[in-house]
Amino acid sequence: MKSSFKTVNEVSRLCGVSVRTLHHYDEIGLLKPAYVAENGYRMYDDTSLKMLQSILLFRELEFPLKDIKNIVNNPDFDSRKAVKDQLELLRLKRSHLDGLIDLAEKLINREDYMALKKFDRAEIEKYAQEVKDRWGATDAYSEYAQKSRSRTGEQHNALGAQLMDIFAEIGKLTSLAPESEEVQAAVKKLQDFISENYYNCTKDILKGLGCMYIADKRFKENIDKAGGEGAAAFVAKAIEIYCKE
Numbered sequence: 001m002k003s004s005f006k007t008v009n010e011v012s013r014l015c016g017v018s019v020r021t022l023h024h025y026d027e028i029g030l031l032k033p034a035y036v037a038e039n040g041y042r043m044y045d046d047t048s049l050k051m052l053q054s055i056l057l058f059r060e061l062e063f064p065l066k067d068i069k070n071i072v073n074n075p076d077f078d079s080r081k082a083v084k085d086q087l088e089l090l091r092l093k094r095s096h097l098d099g100l101i102d103l104a105e106k107l108i109n110r111e112d113y114m115a116l117k118k119f120d121r122a123e124i125e126k127y128a129q130e131v132k133d134r135w136g137a138t139d140a141y142s143e144y145a146q147k148s149r150s151r152t153g154e155q156h157n158a159l160g161a162q163l164m165d166i167f168a169e170i171g172k173l174t175s176l177a178p179e180s181e182e183v184q185a186a187v188k189k190l191q192d193f194i195s196e197n198y199y200n201c202t203k204d205i206l207k208g209l210g211c212m213y214i215a216d217k218r219f220k221e222n223i224d225k226a227g228g229e230g231a232a233a234f235v236a237k238a239i240e241i242y243c244k245e
Contacts, residue, residue, distance in 0.1 A: 171227020210239030
């Protein structure tokens, strides 16, 4: 119904976003109105507002407009799943801000308190990059999405099991040095498996995966479950050495 549409001024008042910003989002193809009326007014519907909500959350998380456009224009973009990523980033940001508040309070009280670690945003930036890689229009993600669409749920699960089998094999090698020939051959097998079944796994991508295997609790737990306690850290170290070659 027409009554459900809102003008750009109404959207501006509702969301606290300037009319100029909404015009800019339209011009760069980030957020198009549902339609433009005969009088030239931009009109927005509920779908537009939901998209704006996603955009504003990403902006609050300091994502560049270019990255946000790539994310929300991805044909596989799922707003509900994206909100889970945004929630995790907001929690990380809150934890970061809580640390800075604690530091500021100690400084006000003239405490001799050196806590430069409080300024470290590495965890936030790492997770943000993971979100961009997952939703953004990168070549690797596009290849992954294309391959995934052609598979059934059973095929997807079978590949996941095969990947865990590789981690289990590497877990059996933890008594060896991570730079040993046998371990490095296993890392090469992992890289080849990812390239064949998911996306072209360059050394740069593999290096990023290695970091994620220990930084992301989900990955770490799954890899340790497959390969034994400490397997994730061992895989990450072996990958680091492999990628330096």
